[in-house]
Amino acid sequence: MVLSTLVVPLPEELALLGAGYLARQGAVTLVGAYFCALAAVLIGDTTTFLLGRGVLPKVFASRWGRKLVKPSLQRWAENLVQKHEVRAVLLGRFLVALRGPVYLAIGAAKLPAWKFLALNTGVAVVEVAIIVGLGYEFGSSHKMAKDVRWLEIAIGVALTLALVVLPFFVKRRIERRQPA
DSSP states (O other): OGGGGTTOSSOHHHHHHHHHHHHHHTSSOHHHHHHHHHHHHHHHHHHHHHHHHHTHHHHHHSHHHHHHSOHHHHHHHHHHHHHTHHHHHHHHHHOTTTHHHHHHHHHHTTOOHHHHHHHHHHHHHHHHHHHHHHHHHGGGOHHHHHHHHHHHHHHHHHHHHHHHHHHHHHHHHHHHHSOO
């Protein structure tokens, strides 16, 4: 789950459901599954935020970075995050496929770390409890476990396609809307 924000194209919510499922099967305790899942979520989110704060500005300052994302688009994104800090963190927490890029942008926009950590932790405590609880509740159904496994594969394929194709079109649309 730590890597799901940036590297693995599967949403962490599936791993949270899996943690609840494992607790139902007796492989781990429910409390242990919850705290491990919460720790993994917070470590992944904080790492992404810190990468956005420390590494992303250096990448965008390079020649390759300026070609990847034009400076005007960078300024627009940073201003948007600064204007809507709380909404950006809350929205990022619930954007399954786009959480990583949103948290990178939040870090690059220099949102105070304490504010990000407080907001993200508060929402994650509740969200992780709900999703692990759902995995636990529905974990007794073996048919559902098989269906979830196919759902994980389908979501992984869809997210991979979305992460490869969608950013290209979104970037072009935003660049066309920017004033010259």
